[in-house]
Amino acid sequence: MAKIVASVNVSHVPAIGAAWDNGKSGDSYWKPVFDGFDFSKKWIAGLKPDVVILVYNDHASAFSAEIIPTFALGCAAEFPPADEGWGPRPVPTVIGHPILASHIAQSVILDEFDITIINKMDVDHGLTVPLTLMFGQPQAWPCRIIPLAVNVVQFPPPTGNRCFNLGQALKKAVESFPEDLRVVIFGTGGMSHQLQGKRAGLINREWDARFLDSLVRDPEMARRIPFIEYVREAGSEGIEMVMWLISRGALEKDVREVYRFYHVPASNTALGHLILENKSFQK
């Protein structure tokens, strides 16, 4: 059967993609950011996932204000990088896994998650920046990728609890797929940041650390964090962190913290990164 064995949680700051694409990854400003992923690149190369389920949010690239799905699962064969106003990022086209994705869609809908099925979609920096950080610059991404877009732009996003429950439904869906596939789930966005208003530039190192700790050790607490706490403590755009609850919900109760990295600043944002493996998983 297919199995989700680990999660990769990581911020998806667009400036990271721009720095990489413009050859600035060795600059003094960006080098510490990219160095923070040296371990992660080796870890994922060793793990060799067949499929990544990539939870991210679209930033007014594929969806605009016309249609705003709360959860949208990419079931297409491929997803080209989006032109976000300065040309598409020079990264490989994302190759999907339509058979597994359609199976997941069917399974989670029967479990009462009324997910939107997407058969045509461009993917923006929210999806491609985490791939760059984890895989560098290959000719083709080394695995199939199933995008799961979550609305966290227009308030309210899905609750942390709802996200966690969706993660559990994804776990069940993947485990009912007959083919032996090793799956890793990515939760992206965050950590503390605010891009608007007089409070722009907000960073809350202590809260971010507590959030990471609770994801590892006390997800029952993490899934109950109310919106107001995200907005107040982690900034209006810090709300993206509800997506990390989806990836946590897709793992088992007991996990191993494999790696953690935290760096301020990445442009306006506190960059956070956390790799978790199911405790039962033996490589």
Place this chain on the structure above:
Amino acid sequence: MSNDTLRREPMEGFDDVPGTTLFDAQRARQGYHVNMFCMSLMKAENRAEFKADEEKYLRKWPMSDEQRAAILARDWGRMIELGGNIYYLSKLFSTDGKSFQYVAATMTGLTQEQYAQMMLNGGRHIEGNRSKSEQAWKDAR
């Protein structure tokens, strides 16, 4: 009502967070044409048309005079107050050749250099920035 459908998230209380505008359903409705105008700038030919005559291009969008004025003045804070959202507005400031950091700085009243330095120093601190009522209480003492 079963526990499954019990609402756990209040929609109140967000106004107490200082210097923050929540992009909720009502603001999204108010800012719909501002945001859709921004989306149109994802196409090169639209960017060229906008740059050639901004006022004329903006007349194609049924937005309020206030919204139009804020766009022409590149008053980013005002655009947010009038229903613009930063991710949509990013299409406009990218057309201008500006960055998220530049726009964030203008909304805080800092120069871009001061803002960038604040970020290098660890960002805006949370202490004193959690709550308007907390701020008012401190100011009164």
